[in-house]
Amino acid sequence: MFVLKITPNIMKNENNTPKEQLDLIEKMISQAKVNLSRHSFDFIFWGWLVSLTAVSNFLLLTITSLGYKSYLIWPLSAVIGFIAIYVRYSKAAKVESHKTHVEYFISRMWMVIGGVLVLLSIASPFIKIQPWFLFPVLAGIGTLVTGVVLKFKPLSFGGIFLITFPFYSILAIGNSIVLLYALVVVVSYLIPGYLLKNYKA
Amino acid sequence: MIPLNPLLTSPLRLGAMSLLIKVKSASFKYLKEELDATQGNLSVQLKKLNEAEYITIKKRFEGNYPLTEVEITLHGIKAFEDHVVNLKSYLHL
Numbered sequence: 001m002f003v004l005k006i007t008p009n010i011m012k013n014e015n016n017t018p019k020e021q022l023d024l025i026e027k028m029i030s031q032a033k034v035n036l037s038r039h040s041f042d043f044i045f046w047g048w049l050v051s052l053t054a055v056s057n058f059l060l061l062t063i064t065s066l067g068y069k070s071y072l073i074w075p076l077s078a079v080i081g082f083i084a085i086y087v088r089y090s091k092a093a094k095v096e097s098h099k100t101h102v103e104y105f106i107s108r109m110w111m112v113i114g115g116v117l118v119l120l121s122i123a124s125p126f127i128k129i130q131p132w133f134l135f136p137v138l139a140g141i142g143t144l145v146t147g148v149v150l151k152f153k154p155l156s157f158g159g160i161f162l163i164t165f166p167f168y169s170i171l172a173i174g175n176s177i178v179l180l181y182a183l184v185v186v187v188s189y190l191i192p193g194y195l196l197k198n199y200k201a
Numbered sequence: 202m203i204p205l206n207p208l209l210t211s212p213l214r215l216g217a218m219s220l221l222i223k224v225k226s227a228s229f230k231y232l233k234e235e236l237d238a239t240q241g242n243l244s245v246q247l248k249k250l251n252e253a254e255y256i257t258i259k260k261r262f263e264g265n266y267p268l269t270e271v272e273i274t275l276h277g278i279k280a281f282e283d284h285v286v287n288l289k290s291y292l293h294l
Contacts, residue, residue, distance in 0.1 A: 016210070016212050016215075018205070018288045018291040018292050019292060020212075021209075021210065021212075021215055021288055022285075022288050022289070022292070024212060024215055024216055024219065025215065025219045025285065027219075028216050028219030028220045028223075028235070028236075029219055029220075029222065029223050031220065031235055096228065097227065097228050097230060097231035097234075098220075098224045098226065098227035098228060098231045099224060099225045099226050099227075100223065100224050100225060101223075101224070101225050103225070104225040104226075
């Protein structure tokens with residue numbers, strides 16, 4: 001069976017003129033653009049997980065008599081999160097068509113930040129780590145860099161909110177710092193995540 | 202004037218190199234769709250680029266799915282950049 005395949009003139013089989021070659025290069029390069037919306041999943045997922053964990057932590061602190069034991073919800077939440085992300089990316093790798101340099105950089109950066117956050121989560125019961133300092137700052141650096149690289153301002157502002165959390169959180173009284181963190185995560189992750197999901201370049 | 206690199210004057214090979222210069226890696230399927238090429242023709246052209254060490258072709262399995270990944274090499278980037286400079290000089294740009 002013969003199949004007639006119509007190709008655009010620019011892709012004809014014989015060699016193109018220098019002008020046609022430059023046009024072809026321009027056309028192909030403009031085709032390989034970063035797909036912004038595919039980065040939204042991580043921010044939406046972690047946004048929901050972290051904010052709900054923070055609210056649960058607050059409720060456990062105020063309603064139950066668990067006290068500091070209620071903070072164990074954080075490493076538990078981190079383990080659930082990383083398993084879910086691992087499963088998702090294992091599946092995505094099977095159908096991934098291409099990865100731009102920007103996407104490669106962002107994924108490797110978050111791998112490093114994620115690894116450090118996991119180590120800190122595991123180490124936190126044994127060493128004196130101020131969780132309301134290191135965690136938001138590390139996550140904030142990743143968010144700010146992602147926002148700057150993708151040129152997406154809501155994420156950049158979200159990163160700044162997280163990085164500056166240790167400063168303005170000193171105004172929070174008692175356990176309300178946990179609720180404040182939930183609110184900051186909504187502003188820094190969830191809202192930019194949904195905006196990114198619906199973003200049309 | 203320096204003669205144009207014959208490996209990059211073919212539209213399919215040049216198109217593939219132009220796509221690969223912008224990405225870290227691309228699947229064979231992606232290149233085939235973007236270049237609107239047939240599987241056989243693209244395989245032949247990519248093989249030529251691979252032999253010239255302009256690109257690397259890696260075949261692997263993700264579960265039961267075979268995946269062919271193509272990446273441009275540093276040598277390929279240099280050849281592509283030289284080709285663009287050469288094209289511009291032909292057009293007096």
